[in-house]
Every structure is written in C-alpha cells, then in structure tokens.
Amino acid sequence: xxxxxxxxxxxxxxxxxxxxxxxxxxxxxxxxxxxxxxxxxxxxxxxxxxxxxxxxxxxxxxxxxxxxxxxxxxxxxxxxxxxxxxxxxxxxxxxxxxxxxxxxxxxxxxxxxxxxx
Amino acid sequence: xxxxxxxxxxxxxxxxxxxxxxxxxxxxxxxxxxxxxxxxxxxxxxxxxxxxxxxxxxxxxxxxxxxxxxxxxxxxxxxxxxxxxxxxxxxxxxxxxxxxxxxxxxxxxxxxxxxxx
DNA sequence: TAAACATATGAGCATTCATTCAAGTGAAGG
DNA sequence: CCTTCACTTGAATGAATGCTCATATGTTTA
Numbered sequence: 001x002x003x004x005x006x007x008x009x010x011x012x013x014x015x016x017x018x019x020x021x022x023x024x025x026x027x028x029x030x031x032x033x034x035x036x037x038x039x040x041x042x043x044x045x046x047x048x049x050x051x052x053x054x055x056x057x058x059x060x061x062x063x064x065x066x067x068x069x070x071x072x073x074x075x076x077x078x079x080x081x082x083x084x085x086x087x088x089x090x091x092x093x094x095x096x097x098x099x100x101x102x103x104x105x106x107x108x109x110x111x112x113x114x115x116x117x
Numbered sequence: 118x119x120x121x122x123x124x125x126x127x128x129x130x131x132x133x134x135x136x137x138x139x140x141x142x143x144x145x146x147x148x149x150x151x152x153x154x155x156x157x158x159x160x161x162x163x164x165x166x167x168x169x170x171x172x173x174x175x176x177x178x179x180x181x182x183x184x185x186x187x188x189x190x191x192x193x194x195x196x197x198x199x200x201x202x203x204x205x206x207x208x209x210x211x212x213x214x215x216x217x218x219x220x221x222x223x224x225x226x227x228x229x230x231x232x233x234x
Numbered sequence: 235t236a237a238a239c240a241t242a243t244g245a246g247c248a249t250t251c252a253t254t255c256a257a258g259t260g261a262a263g264g
Numbered sequence: 265c266c267t268t269c270a271c272t273t274g275a276a277t278g279a280a281t282g283c284t285c286a287t288a289t290g291t292t293t294a
Contacts, residue, residue, distance in 0.1 A: 040154025
C-alpha cells in the first residue's frame with residue numbers, strides 16, 4: 001500500500017510555496033469558516049433575514065418560521081455565541097436583533113447575487 | 118401537553134407580517150445557505166484560499182494542506198458541483214482554479230474583517 | 235402563592251458530513 | 265501490453281449537528 005498524500009511527488013513546488021506564503025494563519029481560516037458555517041443553515045439564514053427586517057422575539061420567530069420556540073432558541077444560542085445577534089429582555093419576552101453588520105453585509109451580497117438584483 | 122410553537126400566542130403580529138413580506142423566497146434562502154455551508158468547512162476554506170493565489174493540481178493541494186488527495190478530491194467535487202471551482206486537464210494532472218468571483222469576494226470580505234485589515 | 239407563560243437548556247435521536255480505505259479510470263512511459 | 269501515476273469514486277465509520285421532548289428558570293398575573 002502506498003502513501004497517498006503526495007509527500008514525495010510534488011508537481012509544482014514553486015506554486016505550493018507561493019500559495020503557502022500567502023495563506024492566512026490556520027487559526028484565522030478556521031474562524032472564518034466557523035462564521036460561514038453558522039450562515040450555512042436554512043433555519044439560521046431565515047432567522048437572520050427576519051431580524052434584518054425588524055426586531056423580533058423568540059415566539060415571533062417561531063411563528064414566522066413555523067417551528068418550535070425550542071428549536072429557534074437553540075439556534076439563537078449559536079448566533080449569540082458568535083456575536084451575530086444581540087438580545088434585550090422585556091419582562092419574560094426576549095427580543096433579538098442583528099449585532100454584526102459584517103455578517104449582514106455577507107448575507108446581503110449573497111442574496112443579491114442569488115436573485116441577480 | 119401544550120403545543121409549543123406559538124401558533125396561538127403571537128406577540129407582535131405586525132412585525133411578523135412585515136418580516137414575512139420582506140423575506141426572500143424559501144428556495145432562495147436555501148440556496149444561499151447551501152453556498153455558505155460550502156464555505157463553512159476549514160478544508161474547503163483552505164482550498165479556496167490557495168486557489169485564490171494560484172492554479173493548483175489535486176496533488177499540490179494535498180501536499181499544501183497535508184491531506185490525502187482522496188480527501189481533497191472529495192471536497193473539490195462539492196465545490197465543482199456548485200460552480201465555485203473549475204478544472205482543466207493536462208494529461209493525467211487536473212488543475213483547479215476559482216470560478217466564482219462572488220464567492221471570492223465573500224471570502225475576501227470575511228478574511229479582511231477577521232484580520233482587521 | 236399558585237398558575238400561566240416565554241425562554242433556555244440538557245439529553246436523546248436521526249441525519250448529515252468529513253475522512254479513510256479500497257477499488258476503478260484514464261493517461262503516460264517503459 | 266503492462267506498469268505507474270494522478271485522480272475519482274463508492275462504501276464504511278466516527279464525529280458533528282438540528283430537532284424534539286422534558287424540564288428548568290424567571291416573570292407576570294390571577
């Protein structure tokens with residue numbers, strides 16, 4: 001059995017070196033990927049789209065997306081942990097808003113591209 | 118046991134209607150999420166970063182990322198299916214390049230934000 | 235205080251997914 | 265031809281993930 005990772009047979013040493021030199025840190029790439037992963041789920045994408053329009057509480061989001069508030073709450077927890085959404089409490093109701101204009105920009109750009117606007 | 122989906126207890130009917138009216142089609146949101154999901158993996162993110170620098174063959178990418186070419190090939194297949202990368206054959210070697218400036222923009226914006234450039 | 239309610243959260247479960255392993259394809263060279 | 269090599273691909277596996285269900289928390293109201 002042979003080692004299938006091209007450790008010996010490098011085809012374009014020059015280009016590899018060039019790419020390696022310009023590659024951002026591993027940690028940075030992992031962080032960026034982590035953010036994209038959060039945007040890579042339909043439920044979370046819908047939540048972000050809705051919050052881009054207006055502030056909403058968990059129950060509103062659940063009604064809008066026709067899902068349980070538990071499911072919504074779980075997803076909001078992930079978005080919160082990344083600082084993508086922010087919340088404010090009004091009694092027992094918790095209102096969520098977007099808290100990362102950078103992410104909002106990404107979504108807008110993508111949406112614009114998808115709908116060819 | 119009660120129905121936990123807020124179908125009855127709507128808090129802000131007005132806002133829900135407003136959000137619903139401005140929400141893009143379900144299908145569009147799913148598509149956008151699907152693209153983000155592809156960007157949401159460290160391996161694929163590294164591949165895209167490398168290809169943003171220069172054209173590389175599978176073996177080069179494997180060497181650069183220190184992974185098997187099988188693993189790389191599997192990921193390239195997904196990126197190809199979305200039209201994010203393109204390939205050209207040179208004998209038995211297959212060279213890959215980026216094929217979606219929109220995605221490239223997304224990654225650049227994110228990277229720029231992450232590194233506070 | 236007790237009940238109702240909005241939300242949060244932990245465990246469980248079914249599904250998805252990234253990688254590995256083994257086998258297959260097609261091109262280049264002996 | 266036959267072998268080698270770059271790449272692809274299908275199956276298998278272990279890890280990650282999204283949702284449900286049950287329960288907990290904290291707030292409002294009867």
